Amino acid sequence: MSRAFQIAVAVDQLVNAACGGYADETMSARCWRLRAVRPYAWLRPTIDRVFFWQVDHCRSAYESERARSQLPADYRDTNTTRPADAGFFTPAPKEPE
Numbered sequence: 001m002s003r004a005f006q007i008a009v010a011v012d013q014l015v016n017a018a019c020g021g022y023a024d025e026t027m028s029a030r031c032w033r034l035r036a037v038r039p040y041a042w043l044r045p046t047i048d049r050v051f052f053w054q055v056d057h058c059r060s061a062y063e064s065e066r067a068r069s070q071l072p073a074d075y076r077d078t079n080t081t082r083p084a085d086a087g088f089f090t091p092a093p094k095e096p097e
Contacts, residue, residue: 009070028061 009026016027025033028051031044035058044058051057064070 025065026061028058029065032058032062 012026012028013024016025016030017023019027021027021030028047031040031047034040035044048054048057054060068075
């Protein structure tokens with residue numbers, strides 16, 4: 001992904017976090033996730049119209065978030081031996097003494 005795209009996603013996530021959303025979620029994805037709740041019920045179609053060249057922009061953004069498409073390839077590797085619930089800062093297993 002281009003640097004400009006990465007910056008656009010980062011700004012989008014910043015706006016979403018400033019509005020009380022998850023820090024790693026875009027406003028478009030949030031609008032799809034909460035599409036039945038005000039104000040997202042009217043905000044989602046508005047954002048979709050802004051991105052008129054993309055069909056169902058908010059839905060696509062949500063699906064992209066769910067698929068973790070915004071993450072670098074290193075973080076999307078599914079062939080890992082780490083447990084699924086291990087956090088980023090999970091300490092390495094201790095060596096036997």
